Amino acid sequence: MDRRTIIKQMGLVTSGLMLSSSDATSRIISRNLSSDHAFTDQVGEVHVVSPVDHGGALINPGMGWTMHFYSNLMTNYGSRLEPSDVLDDFPGLSVVYLRVPWSFVEPQKNKFAWETLDTPAQRWIDKGKQIALRITATESWMFYATPEWVFNEGVTGYECDREVRIIEPDYGDPVFLEYVENFVRAMADRYDGNPNVAFVDIGHFGMWGEGHTVTTTPKHGKSWDIEVQKKHIDIYCRHFKKTLLCLSDDYAGHDLRGDRFPIMDYAFSRGVTMRDDSILVSKSPNHWYHAEMAQLFWPSLPVVLEHEHYGLSVNRGAWNGDLLVQSIEDYHASYMSIHWWPREFLEKNRDFIDRINQRMGYRLQLRTLKWPQKVKLGEEFVIESEWRNAGVAPCYGGGFPCFTLKDDKGGIVSVMVDDQLNVRTFPTDQPGKASSSALTSKLTIAPSFMDRSDHFFRTCKAGMYQLYVSLGKKDGTPLYELPYKDSDGKKRYFMGRIMVEER
Secondary structure, eight states, rough: OOOOOHHHHOOOOOOTEEEEEOOOGGGEEEEETTTSEEEEEEETEEEEEEOOOOOOOOOOTTEEEEEEEEEEEEEESSTOTTTTTTTTSSSTTTEEEEEEEHHOSSSSSTTTTTHHHHHHHHHHHHTTTTEEEEEEESSOOOOOOOOOOHHHHOOOOOEEEESSSEEEEOTHHHHHHHHHHHHHHHHHHHHHHHTTEEEEEOSEEEEEEOOOTTTHHHHHOOOOOOOHHHHHHHHHHHHHHSOOOEEGGGGGOOOOOEEEEEEEHHHHHHOOHHHHHESSSOOOSSOOOOOHHHHHHHTOOOEEEEEOOOOHHHTTTOOOOHHHHHHHEEEEEEEEEEESSSSHHHHHHHHHHHHHHHTTSOOOEEEEEEEEEEEETTOOOEEEEEEEEESOOOOTTTTEEEEEOTTTTOOOOOOOOEEEEEEOOOOSSSOOOOOOOEEEEOOOOOOEEEETTTEOOOOOOOOEEEEEEEEEESOOOOOOOOOSOOBBBSEEEEEHHHHHHHH
């Protein structure tokens, strides 16, 4: 039995308890910062901490579950939620997804119904979450997904019978493209670069905005080539210059297998990422088609997954929770949809959701932290740390370790950022196999500056301070939630104490 197990069994796991030894250099203080947060050894003049991942879901930029508030129909799937209900009980939910027909947002030429989008959006934004958008031009359940006025302006349409009779616009018609561009320009004016927007889908081409016409072309005989698809990509790229754009995998063909397709290569060259619509539409072995396609995108751009409407997938015998988990691994996915009534989906898939939350996107872990018990003001000292990414995808936004000292009132005493190590570079791997990145940080609290007239340094008192770690901007602003307890509420995590002595 190892020493730590013995100590835990003896109950010596709270602050202030210690084992004594006649050898002062082997004196050890052992404690948990919280019940399962981090095990700390103090050996000689050094603290060593090995934080313990709490196993819970994280809400971080560029990743998470996306809840379909509007899924084409306005009654899917947010309509049963009270205005105050933003699903705080759904672990890892970070984005509300709003997908509606163009005719619902621009019912009259140049007259926009933004309230349709902004009302549910603000409910989530008020709770610190983000939104994602798709505006579609063809739907299977309504005649005029493209506004009627567009056709009245002379755009060619192709009628066909689906569940109901619908009209599909000529996606390559110059007048149609002109009005799409006008709309996208207006949408980008509101949402491009808005930090509350996680991503926007390129949605004006194909059934449900998915980029395919496999259900309509056989009926009306019209099809469109890659040059028309490129024009739609170009329109969005001209106006959304800051916000992440996504293209459905079905632009390449809804059931074509392979790793490289000209239209997806083109999208990638424009900085557009991919999403797969939809996982688990069909039974295995056709549970998805485009995991190979994702290998081009995920190393530099977040991949978005949308599973089939959960109830429909169950009814046709295609649903498999283990495969849903596997899709995160195969695609290196950063986002996964909630494509059903959300609490029913949570109730029936909680185990799979918890497993996905352990791997989806990135999961930044501090493996070890080592720092001296005592340091002096103005003198360099060393903190050693070891980090890793336990998720399937990079932390695309990047960030840097920061070591913050606070007093007992919560006041910030010192902020020390080490920009040698960017978390964007952390490698990913299979579960439990990600390699760690070691960092030796040479730091100084209140450095001094010599001038022929005097010796200058900022005011900083000696004393015992709390040491926190965080990951974020170069100025020390924390960005990322880490999987540990003992947070200060601002994404800084308490590791222990350090004595700062006079210079």
